[in-house]
Amino acid sequence: MAEYKGVMIYCEVNEGKLAAIATELLGCGRKLADALGQELCAVLVGSNITGLGKGAIASGADKVYEVNDPLLKDYQTDSYVTVMEKVVKQAMPQILILGQTSIGRDLAPRLAFRLDTAAAMDCIALAIDPDSKQLLQTRSVYGGNALATFTSACSPQIATVRAKAMSPLKPDASRQGEVIAIKADLDPSAIRTKVLEKVPEEVAGIKLEDAEVVVAGGRGIGNADGFKQLQELARVLKGAVGATRPPCDNEWVPDAAQIGLTGKIVTPDLYIGVALSGASQHLTGCSGSKSIVAINKDPEANIFKVAHFGIVEDWKKVLPAFTEKVKELLGG
Amino acid sequence: MNIIVCAKQVIDPEAPPASFKVDPSSNKVVPPPGVSPVISPFDEQAVEAALRIRDAQGGKITVISLGVNLLRDVVKKPLYMGADELILLEDESFAEGDSWSTAYALAMAIKKIGEYDIVFCGRQAADWDAGQVGSGIAEILGLPGVTVAKKIDITDGKARVERVTADGYEVVEVSLPALITVSNELGEARSPTLKGIMAGKKKEPVIWKPADIGVEASQVGAAGRRTGLLKLFQPVREGKCEIIEGASPEEAAVNLALKLREAKII
Numbered sequence: 001m002a003e004y005k006g007v008m009i010y011c012e013v014n015e016g017k018l019a020a021i022a023t024e025l026l027g028c029g030r031k032l033a034d035a036l037g038q039e040l041c042a043v044l045v046g047s048n049i050t051g052l053g054k055g056a057i058a059s060g061a062d063k064v065y066e067v068n069d070p071l072l073k074d075y076q077t078d079s080y081v082t083v084m085e086k087v088v089k090q091a092m093p094q095i096l097i098l099g100q101t102s103i104g105r106d107l108a109p110r111l112a113f114r115l116d117t118a119a120a121m122d123c124i125a126l127a128i129d130p131d132s133k134q135l136l137q138t139r140s141v142y143g144g145n146a147l148a149t150f151t152s153a154c155s156p157q158i159a160t161v162r163a164k165a166m167s168p169l170k171p172d173a174s175r176q177g178e179v180i181a182i183k184a185d186l187d188p189s190a191i192r193t194k195v196l197e198k199v200p201e202e203v204a205g206i207k208l209e210d211a212e213v214v215v216a217g218g219r220g221i222g223n224a225d226g227f228k229q230l231q232e233l234a235r236v237l238k239g240a241v242g243a244t245r246p247p248c249d250n251e252w253v254p255d256a257a258q259i260g261l262t263g264k265i266v267t268p269d270l271y272i273g274v275a276l277s278g279a280s281q282h283l284t285g286c287s288g289s290k291s292i293v294a295i296n297k298d299p300e301a302n303i304f305k306v307a308h309f310g311i312v313e314d315w316k317k318v319l320p321a322f323t324e325k326v327k328e329l330l331g332g
Numbered sequence: 333m334n335i336i337v338c339a340k341q342v343i344d345p346e347a348p349p350a351s352f353k354v355d356p357s358s359n360k361v362v363p364p365p366g367v368s369p370v371i372s373p374f375d376e377q378a379v380e381a382a383l384r385i386r387d388a389q390g391g392k393i394t395v396i397s398l399g400v401n402l403l404r405d406v407v408k409k410p411l412y413m414g415a416d417e418l419i420l421l422e423d424e425s426f427a428e429g430d431s432w433s434t435a436y437a438l439a440m441a442i443k444k445i446g447e448y449d450i451v452f453c454g455r456q457a458a459d460w461d462a463g464q465v466g467s468g469i470a471e472i473l474g475l476p477g478v479t480v481a482k483k484i485d486i487t488d489g490k491a492r493v494e495r496v497t498a499d500g501y502e503v504v505e506v507s508l509p510a511l512i513t514v515s516n517e518l519g520e521a522r523s524p525t526l527k528g529i530m531a532g533k534k535k536e537p538v539i540w541k542p543a544d545i546g547v548e549a550s551q552v553g554a555a556g557r558r559t560g561l562l563k564l565f566q567p568v569r570e571g572k573c574e575i576i577e578g579a580s581p582e583e584a585a586v587n588l589a590l591k592l593r594e595a596k597i598i
């Protein structure tokens with residue numbers, strides 16, 4: 001029987017380009033492959049992905065598998081799991097890493113069960129155990145209250161990794177690698193779902209996950225109108241507005257504004273949390289921010305445990321004056 | 333419509349973060365004293381999703397909970413909300429499982445129930461946050477699956493599911509029977525009514541042991557794990573916050589802006 005060997009990265013494609021998470025995973029995969037003294041390969045699945053393999057090689061891959069098929073235009077569990085099963089059985093990687101994204105969350109567990117192995121979801125650190133050569137998978141558990149390190153003796157070892165947890169390599173266009181096309185060979189009748197429509201929920205302005213400044217509001221903002229004040233501050237700081245879950249649940253802001261365990265992961269230079277308590281499930285999505293500012297009327301609020309600067313007051317009295325002063329300081 | 337919902341008892345995920353403690357010697361979480369466990373919130377929303385379908389077109393809802401030391405008042409909450417039946421996979425051998433052994437036991441229980449159109453799970457349990465059990469059950473039973481749903485409409489033997497994505501949602505049609513995992517965007521789960529509680533109190537859960545679902549004790553719980561937990565620990569938070577003061581809230585606000593400017597943060 002052939003041996004499982006090497007590290008494989010499932011590279012997501014977004015609007016015709018390698019997604020940011022793909023290059024982050026390639027950066028992490030390169031280190032793991034080097035630690036094992038083995039190869040790093042990338043997998044690209046979709047329609048119209050030809051040519052993107054070069055980008056994966058520039059970002060660290062030694063080899064790229066491309067599965068290009070019109071039936072793979074939209075992510076669908078049945079088609080993608082079937083294709084990935086085929087790729088894994090052909091390439092036999094020891095480690096397979098995916099992103100903790102809408103796709104990775106769905107694909108990784110189902111693929112793990114299909115391949116009769118195990119997966120560790122939402123990892124923030126991966127390392128090779130020097131003795132056993134097994135993958136040490138550290139992930140956030142209990143809503144971010146704890147971290148847990150897992151291993152598995154099953155092959156391949158599958159992990160999904162959280163956005164922004166890993167650093168990409170500087171792309172090097174002179175890197176060489178092989179691109180291998182694999183046929184999807186899908187039976188359309190075996191795809192039991194159909195994507196009827198995609199409905200974007202745009203949050204106006206700078207994308208939350210790319211913003212260098214994030215102004216986040218919580219339940220204490222009280223209504224959709226209150227968020228207009230946060231928008232004004234975000235505009236002045238050239239940042240984006242985010243939220244905890246209650247404002248999304250209450251439809252004061254779109255669901256896509258949610259930061260946290262089941263929302264977006266943000267790591268801006270400046271995160272300003274207004275009238276939010278700092279629940280673990282929220283902090284897990286923003287605690288990587290460089291500077292954290294909290295405005296909350298409750299001095300015992302958990303957010304003050306992670307904040308660098310804070311004001312203990314009613315936000316309604318603080319925010320207008322703060323926004324005015326910032327405007328003045330930034331001359332805008 | 334026959335609907336099965338998997339619902340798990342967990343430590344209350346919204347208990348104050350300061351009450352969360354890990355015992356490093358056993359790699360286990362110490363349940364916070366005086367805080368009652370709850371049904372994992374996404375699972376409650378899965379029950380809600382099932383109730384909405386039954387409200388619209390009738391049917392039967394069977395809830396399965398797997399675990400040990402299941403508090404009757406906690407695991408009966410889906411009954412109080414209006415579910416028809418409760419099956420407990422309650423046995424020492426089911427304890428300390430991972431996604432694999434849990435999905436396997438639940439899938440075997442679902443197989444034993446036999447007749448179902450939809451299986452609902454929460455998108456992830458609020459303790460281990462893995463989000464694998466739903467997909468695992470679907471794979472073991474050979475069902476199509478849709479994860480992270482916020483709305484489910486049933487017509488002509490098919491479900492139209494709104495699946496939450498990072499930047500909105502997609503509408504996915506799936507043939508039945510299917511497995512669907514539910515997210516909080518579905519909306520709040522209903523509170524039990526007094527009538528519902530009275531009715532639920534009268535219902536006795538059915539208890540199944542491994543032999544009842546045709547599995548060996550060695551295939552479930554800790555014995556059936558495919559992953560090993562090496563270490564469970566709490567992240568260190570630095571905890572040094574400078575509180576900015578002022579004679580008035582407005583002055584504090586101005587001082588904060590000046591401070592951030594001085595520190596070259598803005």
Ligand SMILES: Cc1cc2nc3c(=O)[nH]c(=O)nc-3n(C[C@H](O)[C@H](O)[C@H](O)COP(=O)(O)OP(=O)(O)OC[C@H]3O[C@@H](n4cnc5c(N)ncnc54)[C@H](O)[C@@H]3O)c2cc1C
Binds near residue numbers: 276313314316
């Ligand atoms: C499995 C699971 C997953 C979850 N995932 C997420 C997630 O991804 N993201 C997320 O955010 N949450 C998530 N949650 C919910 C999370 O546990 C908390 O309930 C939520 O983050 C709390 O939001 P909040 O801080 O806005 O509200 P609260 O905890 O109610 O806090 C409101 C705060 O506002 C302050 N306040 C009120 N009025 C004022 C005022 N006038 N001026 C100043 N301060 C004021 C109060 O002092 C309080 O501290 C999840 C929960 C579970 C169980």
